[in-house]
Amino acid sequence: MKGKVNGRLSEKVWQEILAQPLKPLLRALGTRGLHRLTAMMKAGQVPVVERGSTVRMGLPGQEISVKLLSPLEYSTCSCHRKELCSHKAEAILWCQYLEKKLTVEQLDQESDQQPGLDMQELSGAAEQIRDCLEHLLETGLARSGEEQARELERLAILCHNVGLPGWEGDLRALAEGYGKYLRRAAGQSVERLAEELYLLYHKTDQLITLLSDDLSATSQSVAERSPQAPIGNGAEHARSSGITDASKPSAENVSARIQALAGEFRSQYLPVGDLELTGITMEHFVSDSGYEGDTVYFLDTAAGTWYTYTNARPTFYEGKRRSAYQEKAQAPWGIALSLESLARMRILLRGAKSDGSGRLSSSQETRGEILGKSELTADILKDWYYREYDRLFQDRISAPGRETPGRDRPGLVFVQAAKFQQGRFNEITQKLELPIWDEQGRRVLVELPYSKREEASIRYLERMKRQGQPCFLGKIYLRDSQICLYPVDVLERQELEQINISAEKNDRGDDEGHVTDTERASAACQNLRSYLEELRWLLQDIYQAGTATVQDSMLQTLREAREQGKTYGMTTMSDWLRQLEEQISGARHRFQCQPAPTMEIYCRLWRYVGLCIRRTAYDMARLSYCGR
Secondary structure, eight states, X not given: OHHHHHHHHHHHHHHHHHTSOHHHHHHHHHHHHHHHHHHHHXXXXXXXXXXXXXXXXEOTTSSOEEEEOSSGGGOXXXXXXSSOOHHHHHHHHHHHHHXXXXXXXXXXXXXXXXXXXXXXXXXXXXXXXXXXXXXXXHHOGGGOOHHHHHXXXXXXXXXXXXXXXXXXXXXXXXXXXXXXHHTTOTTOOHHHHHHHHHHHHHHXXXXXXXXXXXXXXXXXXXXXXXXXXXXXXXXXXXXXXXXXXXXXXXXXXXXXXXXXXXXXXXXXXXXXXXXXXXXXXXXXXXXXXXXXXXXXXXXXXXXXXXEEEEEEEEOTTOSSOOSSTTTTOBOSTTOOSBHHHHTTEEEEEEEEEEOTTSBBOOOTTOEEEEEEEOOOOTTTTTTTEESOHHHHHHHHSSSTTTTSOXXXXXSEEEEEOSEEOOOEEETTTTEEEEEEEOTTOOEEEEEEEOOGGGHHHHHHHHTOOTTOOEEEEEEEEEETTEEEEEEEEEEEHHHHHXXXXXXXXXXXXXXXXXXXXXXXXXXXXXXXXXXXXXXXXXXXXXXHHOGGGOOHHHHHHHHHHHHXXXXXXXXXXXXXXXXHHHHHHHGGGOSXXXXXXXXXXXXXXXHHHHHHHHHHHHHHHHHHHHOO
C-alpha cells in the first residue's frame, strides 16, 4: 500500500513540475541564469534526477541541491530561500527539458526577448552625454579645466546606474585623458583625445538612433494590436512603397541591439569543458578606465586557441594608484602557485568556463592541475612564430583593421630578430625605440612607452647584447606604414628553436641600409598621406582651440585644405570642409549656441580622414614588406 502511495505522490509532483508555466520560471532564473542553462544543455551536461515522492537533483556547475515536492511552494533548496529562487526555477526547467516538454530553441528564443534596460533612463543619459561631448568640442582643450573632467566622471557614474558599462569605462578614460592633458603628462596627445571624443560621440549617436527606433517599433506594435488601427489607405501605401512587416524593425530586435551596444558589467562565463593550457607570459596593466592588475596568457596548442586570466581591481576611487600591485597574487582554481609562476606552467583545467573573448573565469567549480613546465618551441608555436616579416604582414595586417586582436588570432605573436640595432630612448615621444630586421632586411620597430613600472624593462632593452638573436613576444600594430611591436617578454632563439647559435657570427652592420627603399614606388601614397596628416593636425587645432573661438587664420587654412582636397579628387570631403567652415563662421552671428551640427560634421571628417590615413599606411606597408 505504501508503494502505491509513493507512486501516486511521485506522479503528482512530476505532473505539477511539467505544468509550470514558462514565464514565471524565466523571470526567477534571470538573464544570466538562462544563458548558463542553455550553455549546459548544449554542452550535454545534464543533472542526475532522483524521482520518488520528491524530486531531487544537484544543479550542474553549481554546488546547489534542490528538492521539489508537492505542492511546489513547499520545495526546498540549499540556498535556504523560501520563495521561488533561481535554483528551484532551473531545476523545474531541467525536468521539463528531460521530459521533452521544453527545447533549447525555445529557451534561445525567450533569451532574445528578455526585458533588460529602462529605455527612458537610457535616453536621458544618452542625451546628457551627447550634450557634454558637443560642448567639449565647442569649448576646446585650451579652455578646459578640472570641471570638464569632473563632469565626465559624473556621467560615468550615471552610466553605471542606468546600465551602460561600455560608456562608463570610456567616459572614465576620457576624464583621465583630460586630467593628464591638464597635468602636461608625457604621452598624452591631442590626437588621442580627439579620437576618444569621436568614438564616444559616434557610439552615443548610434544609441540615440536605436532608442528612437525602439520607440517607433513599440508604438507600431501597439498600433497593430489595437482594434482601431487604420487599415485602409495606410496599408495600401505600405504595399505600394514596398514596406513590408519583414523590413520594419521589431521591438525585440532593436532592444537586443541596444543591449549588445550597452555592453555588460561582468562577462558571461559559459562552460567550455576540460582544457589543457600552456602558460605563455604575464602582463601587468594600468588602464585609463580605472583598473589595474595582471593578465596571464595561455595557449591551447591542440585547438590553436588563446585564453587569458585577468586579476584586476578598480582604482578610480583612489587618490593614488599603488605600484607593483599583486605581483605575488595567488593563482586561481586551487593551484598553489603565484600568478607569475602560473604563467610558466602547463595546466589542466577541469570544468573550465570562458566568455566569448577567451577570458577564463576563476569559478570555484573549476579545478586546476599542474602538468609540468611550459615547453615553448618553434614547432609548437608555428602559427604565432615569425622569422619572415612579409609573412607577419600578410597574416596579421593583411587589411586595414586586421591588426585588432581576436580570440583565435590575438595580438600576441613571437617575432624573431635576425639583426637589431641598439635601443634608443626618444625624449619627444617618451618611448624606447629598438629596430629589428629579418634576413631579407624588412624592419619592425619595437616600442616601449615610458612608465615607472617599465623602467627596468627599458634599461634591459637598452643594454641588450648585440651578438644575440632575441625573439620578442608582444602585440603588433601598424603605425605610419611601419609594423610596430609592444614587447611583453623577450626569449632566446636557442630556447625556441632548440639550437646552439653561440658559434654564429652576426657581423651585419647597424646601419639601416638594408631596409628596402620604397620611396619611389609609394610617392603618390606619400604625397596623399602628407596632405591627410596636415588635415588631421588642422582638426586637432580646431578641437584644441574650440569651435567657439576659431581664428580667421584657421578658417583660411580650412579653405585652402578644401581646395587642395579637390585636386586629389576628394570632392565629398571638400564639401564637408565647406560645411564645417560655414558652421564655425555662422556661430559668430548666433545668439544661441547650436553645437550639434558642428559636432556631427567634425566627427564625420575625423572618421573619414582617419580611414584614409590607415588605408595609405597599409598601402605603403604592403609595398615595403611584400614588394607589391
